[in-house]
Structures are given as C-alpha cells and as structure tokens.
Amino acid sequence: MPVPDFVTALRAHVGHDPLWLSGVSVVVRDDKGRVLLTHRKDNGMWAVVSGILEPGEQPGPAALREIHEETGVSAELVRITSVESTGPITYPNGDVAQYLDVCFLARHLDGTPHAADDENLDVAWFSPDELPEQLTETSRARIAHALRDASEAWFHSPS
Numbered sequence: 001m002p003v004p005d006f007v008t009a010l011r012a013h014v015g016h017d018p019l020w021l022s023g024v025s026v027v028v029r030d031d032k033g034r035v036l037l038t039h040r041k042d043n044g045m046w047a048v049v050s051g052i053l054e055p056g057e058q059p060g061p062a063a064l065r066e067i068h069e070e071t072g073v074s075a076e077l078v079r080i081t082s083v084e085s086t087g088p089i090t091y092p093n094g095d096v097a098q099y100l101d102v103c104f105l106a107r108h109l110d111g112t113p114h115a116a117d118d119e120n121l122d123v124a125w126f127s128p129d130e131l132p133e134q135l136t137e138t139s140r141a142r143i144a145h146a147l148r149d150a151s152e153a154w155f156h157s158p159s
Helices: 005-014 059-071 137-147
Strands: 019-029 035-040 049-052 074-085 096-110 120-126
Touching: 005 019, 019 059, 019 074, 019 137, 035 059, 049 059, 059 074, 059 096, 059 120, 074 137, 096 137
Parallel strands: 019 096
Antiparallel strands: 019 035, 019 049, 035 120, 074 096
C-alpha cells in the first residue's frame, strides 16, 4: 500500500502542505552480512525498507509488516539502531512530509526477496562495502548506524 488511507484522508484537507508523520525503517541483514535494499519506484533510488505507521500501530510490528509487504521475506527484529527526524521530503506529486523515524536492525529468517508491492521496482542483497551509488542519503546513514558495534541506539545529541 503506497499511501495509507489515513494520509489520503488528511491530504483531502491539507493538500500538499507539510505533514508530520511517524515512520519506521529497517536494515535487514542475511547470514552472509549483506543488507536488503529496495529500488523505489517513486524516486528511482535504492533504500532500506521503510514505511508509515498506521494510527495506533506499534513500531516493531510495523517494521515487520513493512519488511514482508515490500520484500516478501520474514525477519526478526534485533534492536533499535537510531531515532531521528528527517528533513522535509517533497514527493513527485508535490506532497510534503517530514518523519520521526525509528530504525531497526533485523535478521532475515525466511523467504526469497522480491518486489512484493507496487512501491518498488526491485529488491536485492548488497554487501555493506558495495552499496549502490544510487542509495538515498538517509538509508546510507541508517545502515551506518545499524552496523555500528554498539548496543545503544544513535540519536542527535543536544548541542
């Protein structure tokens, strides 16, 4: 589902004006240490699995839902790796959104990855030292945070 129904309903009232939304992203790794990426249809870029939380939905179950919806695989969550606010994002249709993102590290359990929804052109495994050039900057940062050898989540520290 590209845009949740509740966002479509909000857009009927606010048009393209900025929306503040909560989202999740997931760095999924396989037993070879590779990272699962999606090739997004909306901007042509590669990215980690991500999505918008439905009203009342918890971040963990939302992350697992997004992994399955976008890639067709099942995974288990390992830990939260980062929490941050994105800058404003303008989508090709003119909609503007900004997200509070909770990023997870997950371990692939089962299934062969494929573009399981209409949001993505492709899904593929990449070695962390051979990530595609056309990778979103937010995904590059989320991967770096997820692959740190640290048990605590990264977040912006007060200046």
